[in-house]
Amino acid sequence: MKAVLAGFRGFVGYVGGVLGADAYKKYLEHHEASGHTSPPLTEREFWRDRTDRQDTNPQGRCC
Amino acid sequence: MGTMPDGTQGVSTHGTVQLDDGIVPDPSLPPTSVDESVRDSADRTWTPAKIALWAAIALLGGIAWFMLAIIRGETVNAIWFVFASVCTYLIGYRFYSKVIERYLLKPNDRRATPAEYKADGKDYVRTDRNVLFGHHFAAIAGAGPLVGPVIAAQMGYLPGTIWIIIGVVLAGAVQDYLVLFFSMRRGGRSLGQMAREELGVIGGTAALVATLLIMVIIVAILALVVVNALGESPWGVFSVGMTIPIALFMGVYLRFIRPGKVMEVSLIGFVLLMAAIIGGGAVAGTEWGAAFFHLDKVTIAWGLIIYGFIAAILPVWLLLAPRDYLSTFVKIGVIVMLALAIIVVRPEITVPAFSEYAGRDNGPVFSGTLFPFLFVTIACGALSGFHALIASGTTPKLIEKERQTRLIGYGGMLMESFVAIMALVAAISIDRGIYFAMNAPVALTGGTVETAAAWVNSLGLSGVNITAGDLAQTAKDVGEQSIVSRSGGAPTLAVGLAHIMQQFIGGTAMMAFWYHFAIMFEALFILTAVDAGTRVARFMLQDSIGNFVPKFKEHSRRPGAWLCTAIMVAAWGAVLIMGVTDPLGGINTLFPLFGIANQLLAAIALSVCLAIAAKRTAAKYLWVVAAPLAFAAVVTITASFYKIFSPVPAVGYFANNAAFAKALADGKTSFGTAKTQAAMEAVVRNTMIQGWLSIIFVVLSIIVIITAVMATIKALRNTAAGLPNAEHEDPARASRVFAPAGFVPTAAERNLATEWNQVPAGERLEKSGHH
Numbered sequence: 001m002k003a004v005l006a007g008f009r010g011f012v013g014y015v016g017g018v019l020g021a022d023a024y025k026k027y028l029e030h031h032e033a034s035g036h037t038s039p040p041l042t043e044r045e046f047w048r049d050r051t052d053r054q055d056t057n058p059q060g061r062c063c
Numbered sequence: 064m065g066t067m068p069d070g071t072q073g074v075s076t077h078g079t080v081q082l083d084d085g086i087v088p089d090p091s092l093p094p095t096s097v098d099e100s101v102r103d104s105a106d107r108t109w110t111p112a113k114i115a116l117w118a119a120i121a122l123l124g125g126i127a128w129f130m131l132a133i134i135r136g137e138t139v140n141a142i143w144f145v146f147a148s149v150c151t152y153l154i155g156y157r158f159y160s161k162v163i164e165r166y167l168l169k170p171n172d173r174r175a176t177p178a179e180y181k182a183d184g185k186d187y188v189r190t191d192r193n194v195l196f197g198h199h200f201a202a203i204a205g206a207g208p209l210v211g212p213v214i215a216a217q218m219g220y221l222p223g224t225i226w227i228i229i230g231v232v233l234a235g236a237v238q239d240y241l242v243l244f245f246s247m248r249r250g251g252r253s254l255g256q257m258a259r260e261e262l263g264v265i266g267g268t269a270a271l272v273a274t275l276l277i278m279v280i281i282v283a284i285l286a287l288v289v290v291n292a293l294g295e296s297p298w299g300v301f302s303v304g305m306t307i308p309i310a311l312f313m314g315v316y317l318r319f320i321r322p323g324k325v326m327e328v329s330l331i332g333f334v335l336l337m338a339a340i341i342g343g344g345a346v347a348g349t350e351w352g353a354a355f356f357h358l359d360k361v362t363i364a365w366g367l368i369i370y371g372f373i374a375a376i377l378p379v380w381l382l383l384a385p386r387d388y389l390s391t392f393v394k395i396g397v398i399v400m401l402a403l404a405i406i407v408v409r410p411e412i413t414v415p416a417f418s419e420y421a422g423r424d425n426g427p428v429f430s431g432t433l434f435p436f437l438f439v440t441i442a443c444g445a446l447s448g449f450h451a452l453i454a455s456g457t458t459p460k461l462i463e464k465e466r467q468t469r470l471i472g473y474g475g476m477l478m479e480s481f482v483a484i485m486a487l488v489a490a491i492s493i494d495r496g497i498y499f500a501m502n503a504p505v506a507l508t509g510g511t512v513e514t515a516a517a518w519v520n521s522l523g524l525s526g527v528n529i530t531a532g533d534l535a536q537t538a539k540d541v542g543e544q545s546i547v548s549r550s551g552g553a554p555t556l557a558v559g560l561a562h563i564m565q566q567f568i569g570g571t572a573m574m575a576f577w578y579h580f581a582i583m584f585e586a587l588f589i590l591t592a593v594d595a596g597t598r599v600a601r602f603m604l605q606d607s608i609g610n611f612v613p614k615f616k617e618h619s620r621r622p623g624a625w626l627c628t629a630i631m632v633a634a635w636g637a638v639l640i641m642g643v644t645d646p647l648g649g650i651n652t653l654f655p656l657f658g659i660a661n662q663l664l665a666a667i668a669l670s671v672c673l674a675i676a677a678k679r680t681a682a683k684y685l686w687v688v689a690a691p692l693a694f695a696a697v698v699t700i701t702a703s704f705y706k707i708f709s710p711v712p713a714v715g716y717f718a719n720n721a722a723f724a725k726a727l728a729d730g731k732t733s734f735g736t737a738k739t740q741a742a743m744e745a746v747v748r749n750t751m752i753q754g755w756l757s758i759i760f761v762v763l764s765i766i767v768i769i770t771a772v773m774a775t776i777k778a779l780r781n782t783a784a785g786l787p788n789a790e791h792e793d794p795a796r797a798s799r800v801f802a803p804a805g806f807v808p809t810a811a812e813r814n815l816a817t818e819w820n821q822v823p824a825g826e827r828l829e830k831s832g833h834h
Binding site: 012014015016017018019020021023024026027028029030031034043044046047048049050051052053054055056058059060061062063 | 182183184185186188190191193194197198201202203204205206207278281285317318322323324325326329378379380383384387388391392395443447449450452453456457588591592595596598599601602618661
């Protein structure tokens with residue numbers, strides 16, 4: 001049962017990674033590691049900034 | 064084992080790179096790369112178990128190919144397609160991609176990737192290789208590999224199967240791998256920027272203009288596929304239409320209600336999507352629903368054009384980003400499910416290896432001879448130029464270690480090819496008579512079940528005998544009013560998929576659901592591609608105009624942005640309307656243009672790669688790039704010449720134009736497939752535009768190829784004369800992280816990873832990975 005649960009968690013984590021659901025977590029890690037003194041963006045600000053930057057920097061999708 | 068040609072020399076060059084790479088690693092950190100000699104000896108040691116494994120893979124692949132290509136039974140089981148493809152991919156990945164790695168690209172894990180030296184926590188983020196593999200695959204896979212093989216099935220299964228599998232190993236995956244690697248070495252620069260740097264102003268400009276035009280054509284024909292799938296289908300129109308409010312809801316949810324809860328909103332969206340499909344059946348079953356959502360193709364085309372404009376000027380968060388999540392979510396699910404279903408159900412295929420049309424140029428699904436038109440028709444599943452735009456976009460900014468490019472670039476494309484094989488299997492698992500009734504234009508089938516059945520039976524195809532009842536029953540099973548002349552590939556794939564899936568889950572009662580599920584996800588992929596393609600094209604146009612009118616370069620300026628969006632939408636919209644109103648059946652005439660455009664883009668990408676490769680490798684290994692480039696160039700240029708010069712009206716645009724113009728001049732009121740004078744005038748207009756488009760494409764591409772060959776020769780001469788070549792790579796910096804290269808870490812990689820795990824987090828510049 002534990003193994004099944006762990007496997008399921010791993011799968012959810014993987015799909016989340018592919019979708020980019022962990023982007024904020026990674027941003028925080030980067031922010032902390034690079035030793036910035038300013039406070040990081042809040043989760044809401046981060047996601048706003050992320051999609052707004054796509055407005056000016058579009059990426060193609062494949063056919 | 065004879066796998067590494069010229070082995071000794073490879074070791075020594077590689078050794079030099081390793082020692083003289085000018086990189087000074089931090090002495091307090093463990094090595095950032097597995098020792099070259101250790102990796103080499105592991106690669107070259109052939110234990111009996113390893114030999115047995117690869118012998119088994121080769122044997123199984125060989126048997127599968129034998130079953131597909133040599134045995135001529137009544138039927139062939141679909142499982143052989145799976146074995147033939149997977150075994151060939153494994154061999155290509157293990158052996159051929161390593162040759163490319165070792166002799167051409169020479170990745171160096173001591174060197175930091177852009178995700179490391181440009182890390183910003185946003186665009187440049189080191190990403191776990193397996194996650195990035197999924198991410199990259201989701202970005203490159205779309206409707207293309209699902210549609211091309213279906214249309215190509217007109218010629219039988221074997222030509223398509225061979226090209227999809229062999230083409231990907233020797234061409235498609237090579238292109239993706241090279242572009243990804245070269246872009247990564249250049250800080251994630253785009254294909255257009257690399258073309259400008261390597262090929263100079265003329266080659267670079269030609270590449271840019273060609274890319275822009277090619278995008279317009281590709282968006283237009285993808286849109287045509289959706290229009291053909293939704294025309295006169297109330298169920299499809301309702302459920303695909305519902306994706307718009309669902310995406311809007313998800314966008315608002317993510318922006319205002321629960322920011323960042325991507326998994327949660329994707330699940331909600333997926334449930335709503337399923338509800339929309341099921342609800343679509345109920346709505347289409349009511350009288351008002353059937354009346355309200357029953358739209359003809361021209362209306363849908365106009366709806367799509369208006370939608371395309373609005374979607375491209377709306378902010379990304381509202382529509383594009385949420386639909387992207389939905390489409391990625393569905394993509395992974397569908398592909399896993401389809402693979403499982405094919406392996407479990409193992410349908411028997413009755414389609415011949417080579418059909419009657421393999422030797423002719425007047426097939427009803429697409430016109431033209433096997434060479435070159437089969438190759439341009441399959442396009443995405445074997446070699447896709449569009450991938451070069453992705454491989455030089457987001458992915459190179461996310462790579463953690465240089466050696467991982469082989470898994471992500473080469474491996475990712477093998478996955479896409481496998482999707483194409485599954486689409487082919489799904490399409491050929493349905494009855495051949497139904498296949499032709501679905502994919503031939505109305506002008507041939509007559510549009511009703513009776514005329515379609517009579518026409519199919521009159522073709523004289525072996526083993527084909529369908530009745531009007533068969534066609535009506537299939538339509539009823541999938542919940543459509545008619546399946547006659549639903550060209551474009553998507554409906555055929557949906558019928559095939561429904562046919563396989565219902566044996567897996569749900570039985571015939573579920574067929575209508577599976578059919579509309581398939582239509583839905585194809586439409587979802589295509590709408591995202593249309594929206595994103597319009598945006599990218601608009602930016603390219605703005606930048607180009609901005610060179611003359613600087614104000615246009617400010618992307619946030621509304622008037623400029625809206626005007627350029629309108630121009631791009633008008634451009635693809637015009638081609639779309641042309642395709643929808645074309646009395647010859649838009650897919651039949653336009654799909655080759657789509658394939659040619661895509662393959663020409665591949666030729667452009669490979670040209671840029673050739674020019675870069677010439678600077679960094681010995682001339683004798685350049686064939687790795689030169690061979691696929693030569694093939695793509697020959698195929699597309701020949702196809703373009705057929706389209707421009709062929710005297711056969713079904714093939715040549717200008718021959719067709721002349722035939723219809725002459726008929727008009729003779730005062731005829733109907734000619735060939737055009738029943739009215741207005742339709743005849745439409746053909747004259749369309750063929751003229753299509754003809755000129757072909758000319759422009761091929762001329763631009765030839766310019767790019769010639770400039771690339773010139774750059775290559777120059778680079779080789781410089782090397783021979785001992786002169787340095789201009790280097791556009793970012794300067795090498797020492798890496799401070801380590802991660803394995805493949806899916807499964809090797810023993811040496813595991814040891815090194817253990818060493819790294821003992822380094823206190825504070826001593827690294829950054830934490831390694833997020834796991």
